[in-house]
Amino acid sequence: MTLEFVLRLAAAFACGVAIGLERQMRQRTAGLRTITLVASGACLFVTLGVLTGNGVAGVTQIAAYVVSGVGFLGGGVIMRDKGSIQGINTAATLWCSAAVGVLCGSGHYLPAFAGTGVVLLTNTVLRDVSRMINATPVSGADLVRLYALTIVCREEDEIHIRTAISNSMYAAPLSFQSLTSEDVTDQAGRIRVTATLKLHPKDQSKLELMASRLSMEKSVSSVSWTAAEAEPTPE
Structure with missing residues:
Protein backbone atom coordinates (compact mmCIF):
# COMPACT_ATOMS: atom_id res chain seq x y z
CA MET A 1 0.00 0.00 0.00
CA THR A 2 2.94 2.31 0.73
CA LEU A 3 4.27 1.85 -2.81
CA GLU A 4 0.83 2.56 -4.27
CA PHE A 5 0.58 5.73 -2.18
CA VAL A 6 3.98 6.91 -3.43
CA LEU A 7 3.01 6.18 -7.04
CA ARG A 8 -0.21 8.17 -6.72
CA LEU A 9 1.50 11.13 -5.12
CA ALA A 10 4.34 11.03 -7.68
CA ALA A 11 1.82 10.98 -10.53
CA ALA A 12 -0.05 13.96 -9.06
CA PHE A 13 3.24 15.79 -8.55
CA ALA A 14 4.33 15.13 -12.15
CA CYS A 15 1.00 16.27 -13.57
CA GLY A 16 1.06 19.38 -11.39
CA VAL A 17 4.58 20.24 -12.52
CA ALA A 18 3.62 19.80 -16.19
CA ILE A 19 0.63 22.13 -15.87
CA GLY A 20 2.44 24.55 -13.56
CA LEU A 21 5.42 24.98 -15.89
CA GLU A 22 3.15 26.32 -18.64
CA ARG A 23 1.52 28.76 -16.19
CA GLN A 24 4.90 29.84 -14.75
CA MET A 25 6.35 30.57 -18.20
CA ARG A 26 3.43 32.92 -18.80
CA GLN A 27 4.01 34.60 -15.43
CA ARG A 28 0.51 33.87 -14.18
CA THR A 29 -0.70 34.48 -10.62
CA ALA A 30 -0.84 30.74 -9.90
CA GLY A 31 2.39 29.30 -11.26
CA LEU A 32 4.53 26.19 -10.88
CA ARG A 33 4.42 25.85 -7.09
CA THR A 34 0.74 26.71 -6.68
CA ILE A 35 -0.48 24.33 -9.37
CA THR A 36 1.77 21.53 -8.12
CA LEU A 37 0.56 22.02 -4.54
CA VAL A 38 -3.09 21.97 -5.63
CA ALA A 39 -2.65 18.73 -7.59
CA SER A 40 -0.60 17.08 -4.84
CA GLY A 41 -2.92 18.28 -2.08
CA ALA A 42 -6.00 16.96 -3.88
CA CYS A 43 -4.23 13.63 -4.26
CA LEU A 44 -3.36 13.52 -0.56
CA PHE A 45 -6.93 14.25 0.51
CA VAL A 46 -8.36 11.52 -1.71
CA THR A 47 -5.65 9.08 -0.65
CA LEU A 48 -6.67 9.76 2.94
CA GLY A 49 -10.10 8.36 2.13
CA VAL A 50 -8.50 5.26 0.64
CA LEU A 51 -6.14 4.73 3.59
CA THR A 52 -8.93 5.04 6.17
CA GLY A 53 -10.92 2.38 4.35
CA ASN A 54 -14.07 4.46 3.86
CA GLY A 55 -14.65 2.92 0.44
CA VAL A 56 -15.88 4.60 -2.73
CA ALA A 57 -18.45 6.72 -0.89
CA GLY A 58 -15.80 8.19 1.42
CA VAL A 59 -13.45 8.98 -1.45
CA THR A 60 -16.29 10.62 -3.39
CA GLN A 61 -17.19 12.78 -0.39
CA ILE A 62 -13.62 13.93 0.09
CA ALA A 63 -13.34 14.71 -3.65
CA ALA A 64 -16.46 16.89 -3.38
CA TYR A 65 -14.91 18.85 -0.51
CA VAL A 66 -11.72 19.27 -2.53
CA VAL A 67 -13.72 20.80 -5.39
CA SER A 68 -15.37 23.25 -2.98
CA GLY A 69 -12.06 24.22 -1.41
CA VAL A 70 -10.39 24.81 -4.76
CA GLY A 71 -13.35 27.00 -5.71
CA PHE A 72 -12.42 29.42 -2.93
CA LEU A 73 -8.76 29.26 -3.96
CA GLY A 74 -9.70 30.01 -7.57
CA GLY A 75 -11.77 32.99 -6.47
CA GLY A 76 -8.63 34.47 -4.92
CA VAL A 77 -6.79 34.66 -8.25
CA ILE A 78 -9.65 36.38 -10.08
CA MET A 79 -9.14 40.15 -10.12
CA ARG A 80 -11.22 43.03 -11.42
CA ASP A 81 -9.28 45.84 -13.09
CA LYS A 82 -11.07 48.86 -14.60
CA GLY A 83 -14.18 46.92 -15.49
CA SER A 84 -12.35 43.91 -16.91
CA ILE A 85 -11.97 40.60 -15.10
CA GLN A 86 -8.55 38.95 -15.03
CA GLY A 87 -7.50 35.50 -13.85
CA ILE A 88 -10.50 33.37 -14.86
CA ASN A 89 -8.32 31.08 -16.97
CA THR A 90 -5.86 30.67 -14.09
CA ALA A 91 -8.72 29.81 -11.73
CA ALA A 92 -10.03 27.23 -14.21
CA THR A 93 -6.53 25.76 -14.49
CA LEU A 94 -6.40 25.41 -10.69
CA TRP A 95 -9.76 23.66 -10.79
CA CYS A 96 -8.59 21.22 -13.46
CA SER A 97 -5.34 20.60 -11.57
CA ALA A 98 -7.37 19.59 -8.53
CA ALA A 99 -9.34 17.17 -10.72
CA VAL A 100 -6.08 15.67 -11.99
CA GLY A 101 -4.90 15.27 -8.39
CA VAL A 102 -8.15 13.57 -7.41
CA LEU A 103 -7.77 11.12 -10.29
CA CYS A 104 -4.20 10.33 -9.24
CA GLY A 105 -5.26 9.88 -5.64
CA SER A 106 -7.97 7.46 -6.76
CA GLY A 107 -5.43 5.44 -8.75
CA HIS A 108 -6.78 6.39 -12.19
CA TYR A 109 -3.46 7.26 -13.79
CA LEU A 110 -4.42 7.18 -17.47
CA PRO A 111 -7.38 9.60 -17.06
CA ALA A 112 -5.12 11.84 -14.95
CA PHE A 113 -2.43 11.99 -17.65
CA ALA A 114 -5.10 12.52 -20.31
CA GLY A 115 -6.57 15.36 -18.25
CA THR A 116 -3.12 16.93 -17.94
CA GLY A 117 -2.72 16.76 -21.71
CA VAL A 118 -6.11 18.42 -22.26
CA VAL A 119 -5.23 21.26 -19.86
CA LEU A 120 -1.89 21.86 -21.59
CA LEU A 121 -3.46 21.78 -25.06
CA THR A 122 -6.15 24.21 -23.93
CA ASN A 123 -3.64 26.68 -22.50
CA THR A 124 -1.27 26.48 -25.50
CA VAL A 125 -2.92 25.51 -28.78
CA LEU A 126 -6.35 26.98 -28.04
CA ARG A 127 -4.66 30.12 -26.74
CA ASP A 128 -3.32 30.82 -30.23
CA VAL A 129 -6.69 29.95 -31.78
CA SER A 130 -8.50 32.41 -29.50
CA ARG A 131 -5.99 35.13 -30.39
CA MET A 132 -6.62 34.53 -34.08
CA ILE A 133 -10.36 34.84 -33.50
CA ASN A 134 -9.91 38.05 -31.48
CA ALA A 135 -7.79 39.47 -34.31
CA THR A 136 -10.71 39.30 -36.74
CA PRO A 137 -12.37 42.64 -37.66
CA VAL A 138 -14.72 43.96 -34.99
CA SER A 139 -17.54 44.05 -37.56
CA GLY A 140 -17.73 40.27 -37.31
CA ALA A 141 -18.00 40.24 -33.52
CA ASP A 142 -21.29 40.11 -31.65
CA LEU A 143 -20.72 43.27 -29.59
CA VAL A 144 -22.64 46.26 -28.33
CA ARG A 145 -21.33 49.58 -26.98
CA LEU A 146 -23.08 52.30 -25.01
CA TYR A 147 -22.62 55.84 -26.36
CA ALA A 148 -23.53 59.22 -24.88
CA LEU A 149 -24.08 62.14 -27.27
CA THR A 150 -24.05 65.57 -25.58
CA ILE A 151 -25.26 68.81 -27.21
CA VAL A 152 -25.19 72.24 -25.60
CA CYS A 153 -27.70 74.67 -27.12
CA ARG A 154 -29.77 77.77 -26.34
CA GLU A 155 -32.55 77.22 -23.84
CA GLU A 156 -35.26 78.39 -26.24
CA ASP A 157 -34.13 75.88 -28.88
CA GLU A 158 -34.24 72.83 -26.61
CA ILE A 159 -37.38 71.36 -28.20
CA HIS A 160 -35.96 71.83 -31.70
CA ILE A 161 -32.67 70.09 -30.79
CA ARG A 162 -34.44 67.21 -29.06
CA THR A 163 -36.60 66.73 -32.14
CA ALA A 164 -33.56 66.87 -34.41
CA ILE A 165 -31.77 64.22 -32.32
CA SER A 166 -34.79 61.92 -32.32
CA ASN A 167 -35.28 62.28 -36.08
CA SER A 168 -31.58 61.60 -36.73
CA MET A 169 -31.60 58.47 -34.59
CA TYR A 170 -34.68 57.01 -36.23
CA ALA A 171 -33.32 57.85 -39.68
CA ALA A 172 -29.93 56.14 -39.12
CA PRO A 173 -31.39 53.91 -37.51
CA LEU A 174 -29.74 53.73 -34.09
CA SER A 175 -30.79 51.98 -30.90
CA PHE A 176 -32.23 54.89 -28.91
CA GLN A 177 -32.04 54.47 -25.11
CA SER A 178 -32.80 57.81 -23.45
CA LEU A 179 -32.86 61.59 -23.98
CA THR A 180 -32.36 63.99 -21.07
CA SER A 181 -31.92 67.74 -20.57
CA GLU A 182 -30.29 69.80 -17.83
CA VAL A 193 -29.14 67.67 -24.00
CA THR A 194 -27.76 64.14 -23.59
CA ALA A 195 -28.82 61.18 -25.72
CA THR A 196 -27.74 57.64 -24.86
CA LEU A 197 -27.80 54.83 -27.38
CA LYS A 198 -26.46 51.34 -27.97
CA LEU A 199 -24.98 50.19 -31.25
CA HIS A 200 -22.35 47.94 -32.74
CA PRO A 201 -18.88 49.56 -32.83
CA LYS A 202 -18.86 49.22 -36.63
CA ASP A 203 -21.82 51.65 -36.76
CA GLN A 204 -19.92 54.37 -34.89
CA SER A 205 -19.56 56.32 -38.13
CA LYS A 206 -23.33 56.87 -38.11
CA LEU A 207 -23.06 58.54 -34.72
CA GLU A 208 -20.16 60.70 -35.91
CA LEU A 209 -22.19 61.80 -38.94
CA MET A 210 -25.17 62.64 -36.75
CA ALA A 211 -22.98 64.68 -34.38
CA SER A 212 -21.50 66.53 -37.35
CA ARG A 213 -24.94 67.45 -38.66
CA LEU A 214 -26.16 68.64 -35.26
CA SER A 215 -23.06 70.82 -34.80
CA MET A 216 -24.18 72.89 -37.81
CA GLU A 217 -27.35 74.01 -36.02
CA LYS A 218 -27.16 77.74 -35.26
CA SER A 219 -28.25 77.36 -31.64
CA VAL A 220 -25.70 74.63 -30.87
CA SER A 221 -22.50 75.77 -29.14
CA SER A 222 -20.87 72.34 -28.64
CA VAL A 223 -21.33 68.69 -29.57
CA SER A 224 -19.43 65.75 -28.04
CA TRP A 225 -19.82 62.03 -27.59
CA THR A 226 -18.26 59.34 -25.43
CA ALA A 227 -18.19 55.56 -25.67
CA ALA A 228 -18.13 52.91 -22.96
CA GLU A 229 -16.32 49.56 -23.16
CA ALA A 230 -17.71 47.21 -25.79
CA GLU A 231 -19.46 44.15 -24.32
CA PRO A 232 -21.01 41.01 -25.81
CA THR A 233 -24.66 41.29 -26.73
CA PRO A 234 -26.96 39.24 -24.48
CA GLU A 235 -27.96 35.88 -25.93
Whole structure:
Protein backbone atom coordinates (compact mmCIF):
# COMPACT_ATOMS: atom_id res chain seq x y z
CA MET A 1 0.00 0.00 0.00
CA THR A 2 2.94 2.31 0.73
CA LEU A 3 4.27 1.85 -2.81
CA GLU A 4 0.83 2.56 -4.27
CA PHE A 5 0.58 5.73 -2.18
CA VAL A 6 3.98 6.91 -3.43
CA LEU A 7 3.01 6.18 -7.04
CA ARG A 8 -0.21 8.17 -6.72
CA LEU A 9 1.50 11.13 -5.12
CA ALA A 10 4.34 11.03 -7.68
CA ALA A 11 1.82 10.98 -10.53
CA ALA A 12 -0.05 13.96 -9.06
CA PHE A 13 3.24 15.79 -8.55
CA ALA A 14 4.33 15.13 -12.15
CA CYS A 15 1.00 16.27 -13.57
CA GLY A 16 1.06 19.38 -11.39
CA VAL A 17 4.58 20.24 -12.52
CA ALA A 18 3.62 19.80 -16.19
CA ILE A 19 0.63 22.13 -15.87
CA GLY A 20 2.44 24.55 -13.56
CA LEU A 21 5.42 24.98 -15.89
CA GLU A 22 3.15 26.32 -18.64
CA ARG A 23 1.52 28.76 -16.19
CA GLN A 24 4.90 29.84 -14.75
CA MET A 25 6.35 30.57 -18.20
CA ARG A 26 3.43 32.92 -18.80
CA GLN A 27 4.01 34.60 -15.43
CA ARG A 28 0.51 33.87 -14.18
CA THR A 29 -0.70 34.48 -10.62
CA ALA A 30 -0.84 30.74 -9.90
CA GLY A 31 2.39 29.30 -11.26
CA LEU A 32 4.53 26.19 -10.88
CA ARG A 33 4.42 25.85 -7.09
CA THR A 34 0.74 26.71 -6.68
CA ILE A 35 -0.48 24.33 -9.37
CA THR A 36 1.77 21.53 -8.12
CA LEU A 37 0.56 22.02 -4.54
CA VAL A 38 -3.09 21.97 -5.63
CA ALA A 39 -2.65 18.73 -7.59
CA SER A 40 -0.60 17.08 -4.84
CA GLY A 41 -2.92 18.28 -2.08
CA ALA A 42 -6.00 16.96 -3.88
CA CYS A 43 -4.23 13.63 -4.26
CA LEU A 44 -3.36 13.52 -0.56
CA PHE A 45 -6.93 14.25 0.51
CA VAL A 46 -8.36 11.52 -1.71
CA THR A 47 -5.65 9.08 -0.65
CA LEU A 48 -6.67 9.76 2.94
CA GLY A 49 -10.10 8.36 2.13
CA VAL A 50 -8.50 5.26 0.64
CA LEU A 51 -6.14 4.73 3.59
CA THR A 52 -8.93 5.04 6.17
CA GLY A 53 -10.92 2.38 4.35
CA ASN A 54 -14.07 4.46 3.86
CA GLY A 55 -14.65 2.92 0.44
CA VAL A 56 -15.88 4.60 -2.73
CA ALA A 57 -18.45 6.72 -0.89
CA GLY A 58 -15.80 8.19 1.42
CA VAL A 59 -13.45 8.98 -1.45
CA THR A 60 -16.29 10.62 -3.39
CA GLN A 61 -17.19 12.78 -0.39
CA ILE A 62 -13.62 13.93 0.09
CA ALA A 63 -13.34 14.71 -3.65
CA ALA A 64 -16.46 16.89 -3.38
CA TYR A 65 -14.91 18.85 -0.51
CA VAL A 66 -11.72 19.27 -2.53
CA VAL A 67 -13.72 20.80 -5.39
CA SER A 68 -15.37 23.25 -2.98
CA GLY A 69 -12.06 24.22 -1.41
CA VAL A 70 -10.39 24.81 -4.76
CA GLY A 71 -13.35 27.00 -5.71
CA PHE A 72 -12.42 29.42 -2.93
CA LEU A 73 -8.76 29.26 -3.96
CA GLY A 74 -9.70 30.01 -7.57
CA GLY A 75 -11.77 32.99 -6.47
CA GLY A 76 -8.63 34.47 -4.92
CA VAL A 77 -6.79 34.66 -8.25
CA ILE A 78 -9.65 36.38 -10.08
CA MET A 79 -9.14 40.15 -10.12
CA ARG A 80 -11.22 43.03 -11.42
CA ASP A 81 -9.28 45.84 -13.09
CA LYS A 82 -11.07 48.86 -14.60
CA GLY A 83 -14.18 46.92 -15.49
CA SER A 84 -12.35 43.91 -16.91
CA ILE A 85 -11.97 40.60 -15.10
CA GLN A 86 -8.55 38.95 -15.03
CA GLY A 87 -7.50 35.50 -13.85
CA ILE A 88 -10.50 33.37 -14.86
CA ASN A 89 -8.32 31.08 -16.97
CA THR A 90 -5.86 30.67 -14.09
CA ALA A 91 -8.72 29.81 -11.73
CA ALA A 92 -10.03 27.23 -14.21
CA THR A 93 -6.53 25.76 -14.49
CA LEU A 94 -6.40 25.41 -10.69
CA TRP A 95 -9.76 23.66 -10.79
CA CYS A 96 -8.59 21.22 -13.46
CA SER A 97 -5.34 20.60 -11.57
CA ALA A 98 -7.37 19.59 -8.53
CA ALA A 99 -9.34 17.17 -10.72
CA VAL A 100 -6.08 15.67 -11.99
CA GLY A 101 -4.90 15.27 -8.39
CA VAL A 102 -8.15 13.57 -7.41
CA LEU A 103 -7.77 11.12 -10.29
CA CYS A 104 -4.20 10.33 -9.24
CA GLY A 105 -5.26 9.88 -5.64
CA SER A 106 -7.97 7.46 -6.76
CA GLY A 107 -5.43 5.44 -8.75
CA HIS A 108 -6.78 6.39 -12.19
CA TYR A 109 -3.46 7.26 -13.79
CA LEU A 110 -4.42 7.18 -17.47
CA PRO A 111 -7.38 9.60 -17.06
CA ALA A 112 -5.12 11.84 -14.95
CA PHE A 113 -2.43 11.99 -17.65
CA ALA A 114 -5.10 12.52 -20.31
CA GLY A 115 -6.57 15.36 -18.25
CA THR A 116 -3.12 16.93 -17.94
CA GLY A 117 -2.72 16.76 -21.71
CA VAL A 118 -6.11 18.42 -22.26
CA VAL A 119 -5.23 21.26 -19.86
CA LEU A 120 -1.89 21.86 -21.59
CA LEU A 121 -3.46 21.78 -25.06
CA THR A 122 -6.15 24.21 -23.93
CA ASN A 123 -3.64 26.68 -22.50
CA THR A 124 -1.27 26.48 -25.50
CA VAL A 125 -2.92 25.51 -28.78
CA LEU A 126 -6.35 26.98 -28.04
CA ARG A 127 -4.66 30.12 -26.74
CA ASP A 128 -3.32 30.82 -30.23
CA VAL A 129 -6.69 29.95 -31.78
CA SER A 130 -8.50 32.41 -29.50
CA ARG A 131 -5.99 35.13 -30.39
CA MET A 132 -6.62 34.53 -34.08
CA ILE A 133 -10.36 34.84 -33.50
CA ASN A 134 -9.91 38.05 -31.48
CA ALA A 135 -7.79 39.47 -34.31
CA THR A 136 -10.71 39.30 -36.74
CA PRO A 137 -12.37 42.64 -37.66
CA VAL A 138 -14.72 43.96 -34.99
CA SER A 139 -17.54 44.05 -37.56
CA GLY A 140 -17.73 40.27 -37.31
CA ALA A 141 -18.00 40.24 -33.52
CA ASP A 142 -21.29 40.11 -31.65
CA LEU A 143 -20.72 43.27 -29.59
CA VAL A 144 -22.64 46.26 -28.33
CA ARG A 145 -21.33 49.58 -26.98
CA LEU A 146 -23.08 52.30 -25.01
CA TYR A 147 -22.62 55.84 -26.36
CA ALA A 148 -23.53 59.22 -24.88
CA LEU A 149 -24.08 62.14 -27.27
CA THR A 150 -24.05 65.57 -25.58
CA ILE A 151 -25.26 68.81 -27.21
CA VAL A 152 -25.19 72.24 -25.60
CA CYS A 153 -27.70 74.67 -27.12
CA ARG A 154 -29.77 77.77 -26.34
CA GLU A 155 -32.55 77.22 -23.84
CA GLU A 156 -35.26 78.39 -26.24
CA ASP A 157 -34.13 75.88 -28.88
CA GLU A 158 -34.24 72.83 -26.61
CA ILE A 159 -37.38 71.36 -28.20
CA HIS A 160 -35.96 71.83 -31.70
CA ILE A 161 -32.67 70.09 -30.79
CA ARG A 162 -34.44 67.21 -29.06
CA THR A 163 -36.60 66.73 -32.14
CA ALA A 164 -33.56 66.87 -34.41
CA ILE A 165 -31.77 64.22 -32.32
CA SER A 166 -34.79 61.92 -32.32
CA ASN A 167 -35.28 62.28 -36.08
CA SER A 168 -31.58 61.60 -36.73
CA MET A 169 -31.60 58.47 -34.59
CA TYR A 170 -34.68 57.01 -36.23
CA ALA A 171 -33.32 57.85 -39.68
CA ALA A 172 -29.93 56.14 -39.12
CA PRO A 173 -31.39 53.91 -37.51
CA LEU A 174 -29.74 53.73 -34.09
CA SER A 175 -30.79 51.98 -30.90
CA PHE A 176 -32.23 54.89 -28.91
CA GLN A 177 -32.04 54.47 -25.11
CA SER A 178 -32.80 57.81 -23.45
CA LEU A 179 -32.86 61.59 -23.98
CA THR A 180 -32.36 63.99 -21.07
CA SER A 181 -31.92 67.74 -20.57
CA GLU A 182 -30.29 69.80 -17.83
CA ASP A 183 -29.23 73.40 -17.28
CA VAL A 184 -25.60 74.34 -17.87
CA THR A 185 -24.60 75.92 -14.57
CA ASP A 186 -21.67 77.93 -15.90
CA GLN A 187 -23.48 79.19 -19.02
CA ALA A 188 -26.64 81.21 -18.52
CA GLY A 189 -29.47 80.46 -20.93
CA ARG A 190 -27.87 77.20 -22.12
CA ILE A 191 -29.22 73.65 -21.98
CA ARG A 192 -27.27 70.40 -22.13
CA VAL A 193 -29.14 67.67 -24.00
CA THR A 194 -27.76 64.14 -23.59
CA ALA A 195 -28.82 61.18 -25.72
CA THR A 196 -27.74 57.64 -24.86
CA LEU A 197 -27.80 54.83 -27.38
CA LYS A 198 -26.46 51.34 -27.97
CA LEU A 199 -24.98 50.19 -31.25
CA HIS A 200 -22.35 47.94 -32.74
CA PRO A 201 -18.88 49.56 -32.83
CA LYS A 202 -18.86 49.22 -36.63
CA ASP A 203 -21.82 51.65 -36.76
CA GLN A 204 -19.92 54.37 -34.89
CA SER A 205 -19.56 56.32 -38.13
CA LYS A 206 -23.33 56.87 -38.11
CA LEU A 207 -23.06 58.54 -34.72
CA GLU A 208 -20.16 60.70 -35.91
CA LEU A 209 -22.19 61.80 -38.94
CA MET A 210 -25.17 62.64 -36.75
CA ALA A 211 -22.98 64.68 -34.38
CA SER A 212 -21.50 66.53 -37.35
CA ARG A 213 -24.94 67.45 -38.66
CA LEU A 214 -26.16 68.64 -35.26
CA SER A 215 -23.06 70.82 -34.80
CA MET A 216 -24.18 72.89 -37.81
CA GLU A 217 -27.35 74.01 -36.02
CA LYS A 218 -27.16 77.74 -35.26
CA SER A 219 -28.25 77.36 -31.64
CA VAL A 220 -25.70 74.63 -30.87
CA SER A 221 -22.50 75.77 -29.14
CA SER A 222 -20.87 72.34 -28.64
CA VAL A 223 -21.33 68.69 -29.57
CA SER A 224 -19.43 65.75 -28.04
CA TRP A 225 -19.82 62.03 -27.59
CA THR A 226 -18.26 59.34 -25.43
CA ALA A 227 -18.19 55.56 -25.67
CA ALA A 228 -18.13 52.91 -22.96
CA GLU A 229 -16.32 49.56 -23.16
CA ALA A 230 -17.71 47.21 -25.79
CA GLU A 231 -19.46 44.15 -24.32
CA PRO A 232 -21.01 41.01 -25.81
CA THR A 233 -24.66 41.29 -26.73
CA PRO A 234 -26.96 39.24 -24.48
CA GLU A 235 -27.96 35.88 -25.93
